[in-house]
Amino acid sequence: MDPVAALDRHANAWRTRVAPALRVAFWGALFAAVVVAGALGRRGTGEARLAALGVVVLVVVGFAARAWVERRGLLRQDRMVRRLILSEDRLLGEKVLRALELKERAEHDPSVGSAELVGVHLARTVARIPEGLVVRRGERSARRFRLVALALSLLGLVAVGLDPPRAVEGLDVLLARHGTAPLDMVWLEGLTLVVQPPPYLRTPEHHLDPLGGEAPEGSTLIVRGTPARPGRRLVLTDGAHEVPFVTDGSDGVVARFTLDRDLTLRVAARFGDVLVREPVPMPVSAVPDAVPLVVLHGAPERIELEKIERLDLSYVAADDHGLREIDLVLRSGGREDRRVLEKLDGQARVEQGSQGLDVSDPFLRRVFLPVSVTIEARDNDELEGGRWGASAAITLVPPAIGAVEAARYKLVAEARGAVVDLLAWLVDPPANADPKSLEKELPNRRHDAANALRTATEHKPGGQGVPAGLASFLLGQARRLEEAKPNGATPAARTEEVVLAVDGAARSLSARDAQSVAKRLGDAAEEAADGYSEAQNPEKVKRGTERADLALGVLDVGAGNLLALEGLGADLGSVTRGELRRIRRAVSEKSFLHAELAARHLAARLRRPNPSFASGGGGVEGGEHGAPRPPSEPPSQADKRFDELAQELEDLTREHAALIDQVEHELEDADEAAKTDDLRRQAAEHAEALRLAVQDLPHSGAREGSGRAAAGLARDHAEAMAEGLERLELGGATESGKTARGLLDEAQKKALAPETSADLQDQGALDRARTAVEKELAWADQLKQRLEQDARERAKSKLDEDADRERSIERRLGEMGQRARQTEAALPETSLEQLDKARDAMKSAASDLAGGQGEQGLDGQREAQRLLEQGGAERTTEDSGGQAREGREPSHGRGGKGMDTRAPVPGADDQHRALEFRKRVLEGLGQDRGGRLDPAIRRYAEGLLE
């Protein structure tokens, strides 16, 4: 037998027995390795997952290596013999090995022996190997492998059987990619999703379908459930952030998640770096809190500021959850002024209101660029500090700086021109003109010139006419111009005086206006400087230059208006134009820094609006040789004299008001002094008697129009009279008594001829009451006369002094009126008339006071005061409108006692506002305040109504 074939047969016998067992062992080992790998991999860390993979790979590689070694060992006879025979039968194995070696040597070295012989020797030796030797050994090995396989399989099965999900989790984690396991698993049972809206929404919490829904942005999403398997680290995640579940105190767990955007939440378990998610996601849409919607009535709109006096803003603001604040916002250029209109509790969802914006508002007074007016509302969103919603804007376009001043100066200059033309006609009459016709024409020409002056006071360019003081001055000069027979002066001389007077006032006005305009232009220059400062930032060149260009446009126009004001205005206008050229030169050289510097210089210059060169006595530092300057005396002092007169009138009016106060106090003191304790006691007794007399009368409340109702009212009035008597307020007591008496008469008539049962009454009670009321009325009247007499006597000496002071004031007023009528400090005719009337009232008041008629005298004084205030004049240097624009402190008018008596009164041309103003005044004056001044206020109101 071929020894090789014999050996192959033994090898095959080995294979057929061992190989199946080995495969079983491999699978058993692999199962066990996977279970181990799962346990390791569940840790989730990179190292653990690597180790788990290593275990599986180790098993696979180990078995593969073993198979390779086995195969290799069976391929060569000598190795096969060593592996299968030698270990089983050592002697036999060695013999076979020697025979194989001999055969191999004999094949290379014939000296060893013949190949046939050696082959025979090998065949015999191999033949000695028993057939069962290898089979037994193979069966033993197969048995061992099967046992190992069984053990490992059992081990794995036990491990899996103890906590099957762990293995799954482990394998799941092991196979995770990008931190997420491929197999989703259920972690929570009984899962619920609750929405807890932000507290400011004041909405209760509610359930949300876990499969999807929406909730207000900022809500807290609360996920609850019972863990399907304990011991897992559960989290709630949106893919980017995760929140751990915590115990809810019982068996469940809970996690809270803030909804700040649209989310898809998932419950998951975290294993190291790996997340094993629940299979069902929970998509939740965040519903944002809407920005408040604000509607401003009329917006968007563009309004010329000079065409309105007041802007009424009506608005409605609405929010989906609630409003916290509503503001009025004014923006102009780089400025912003935010004013709180309403502070709300955050619950109101709709709010409407209105707000007035006066053109004299400090912000509007100082603006020179268009103003955007918006209403802005903030909601109650606390997460972002409140969201602001803004209305469309109403754009207020302010008049060009100085336009109003230039226009009104032009008015005055034109009026002056008309008087100058009259003067020219007078001093240089047309050649060959007939003197008589000239004389005849003179009144008409004077009238025309005077009318020009009057017209100048009536026009209101941009809603602003010449100042009140200057208007009075011009009207006074118009009166002087029209005087048919000037006091010892020729018509030409009088006209010269008027020309110079008007010229002086016009120049003063233009100088004051130039200063005011320049200061406002200073703000525009500052704005330009800020713009160029901003433009130096390369990222803000466009915005900065646009800002500056707007301001330069304002300055261009303003400079033109300054030039129109002549004098100081022309000087400042020329400076402004020069500086604007300098700024533009810098810009053309691309130097925003230099443009800013030049603009800042201009701003500072305009804010100090003095003449370019001001000196009390000529220049120094060279060139001047002591030559005196030309005389610079002002050609007319008329405006100065007028202002002095206006000041004197103001002082006199204030003095007269103080005298009225004094008389009032003296009369009140005298009244009080007359009310002695004895009188008070008597009055209390009379009051008590009256109350007793009416106590049997029915109370009020019976059917209206009946006798009992009249008696009830009579009782009330009688009791009011009793109270008046107690307080010694005899006027009121008498009034109440008379009413009670009338009502008692009515009740008596109805009792005598009853029409219904309600007319039936106790006649005796009515008679007693009637008698008592009559008696007390008589007593009150008598007491009143006594008190007045007593008070008159007490006040007499002081009233005499007051009468002297009243006469003194009247005389001084007469002297002022004389000056106002005859000198260049001329007041208008209407003022003179009022002052004359005031004098008459003063004379009458003085006479009454001297005669001890305090109340009458006081009435006369009040009338005189009213006329005095109407007839006085403001100084030409005062400009109520201008002051308002400049934001000065409110001035204290004469007799104001700290109250601003120069409140803006709407003109008659603005009928709507004038009516409103009148209504407010009358309502205010009509309120009964009591006290001594009440009748005077009432009379004053009645005077207004006339």
Add this chain to the structure above:
Amino acid sequence: MKRLGLAALAVLAGLAAVASARPAPPPAADISDAITEIDLERARKLLDVASGDATALALARARLAVYVGDCDAAAAQLSAPTLGESKEGATLAALAKSCARATAAGFVVDDAARGISLRFQDDADRVLAPFLLRIAARARDSVAEDVGVELLRPLRIEVVRDLFSLSAVSGLPLKAAETTGTLAVARWGRVIFLSPRATPLGFPWQDTLAHEITHLIVTRASRDRAPLWLQEGVAKREETRWRPARPFDDPNWADTTARSALLAGRGVGLDQLGPSIAMLPTPEAATTAFAEVSSFVKFWLGEVGPSALELLLLDLRATGADSPDPALESVSGYSLAEWNVLWRANLREQPPRDPREEALRPPPLKDGLAFARGSRLGDLLLERGHTEAARHEYRAALDAAPAEPSIRWRLARASLLLDDQPGFRAALGDRDKLRAADGGWLALSSRALREDGHAAEAADASEHALALEPLLEDVACDGAVRAPGGTAPLPADPDRRALCQSVRAP
């Protein structure tokens, strides 16, 4: 041993030679002196090699920048907080800041041939540049010859638009400038000069310019150590010496005024001038002070001779003492107090004016109010086109002030508008009967002289008018009178033509 010693000496000598080959950094005083003497190129070179106290050097650089008129750079340099800590630094920083604002993007005219650099704040003033350059060069050269010290080129002149800007560029307090009516300042190595546009009635700008240039030259000559009385006295002396005498120049003005003040007890005193005459409390005090210093310097130079001035300035520069007495004694033998006594005695001894001179003086103002009323009424009438009526009012004003040139100019002008030549001539009147010079009157007088064929005298009058009120239309246009809104011929001279066109532009 001896060899060793010689070798050591040789090494030391070598080291010393190496050390001396490297230039030593200049002392700070040298830099400061160079700037004060307006030798700005030298100052710049010294600063380039200077080392040492960084703060002091930075201050010196900033000061140099102010002197060259680069206030912008000076402001940037002085913005360092450390420099603002010292009083000098803070003051200079404030000045540089205000100066940078007033001079940024100014209009510059450089005349390299004359060595003058003009910078106009308001470019409308550039039409004055040819006249300014001509006068500045003439005055500089004349004063330099008198004082014996050249002013290095370029001479820098800043023409500012108003007193506010003059204050910003010079650092002179605005209030002081307004109180005394400052027209120009020589400070920081430059002449800071008010534009004639700023003054409604003009001012003698040519003499003012010469006055300020004199200050710069005296400052350079004395290293700014000349006392104020000397500075102002010399400037006052030199402000008219650069040109021939003109009508209405009063050479005795200073003596007369100083004498009156002395006798009335209103004298200010040479040593009571304070930091600047421009900072005296009233314009009257300033006028008196100018008269006193002018009179004193005139007296002193009359006693010691004109060459003493150059010597005195050199002595002051060298001595550097706080008091000028050592230099004065060295040059003239007496101290300031002694000279003061001599001068006062001389003033008192001056005889009163000749009564016949009094009789020849122009008639005084009769009625200031009538003059003012007539002038204003005439102006208003003329503005409305009532020329004849305006003449009526001007005549009334002339009756009240027959020596007042401004009313004669108005009347003459109105007459020209009516084409009334006899009236024009009559209105101009006699120059000797006028109280003072007036630009308008001189311009029309020039026209009359020209029409009469007196070309040279007409040119003098025209120049004189230009020296007073260059921006008055009648002056700028050389007597070509134009009715409001009307037309009139332009002057032939191109510079004058440009000036005239500029003035007539709306």
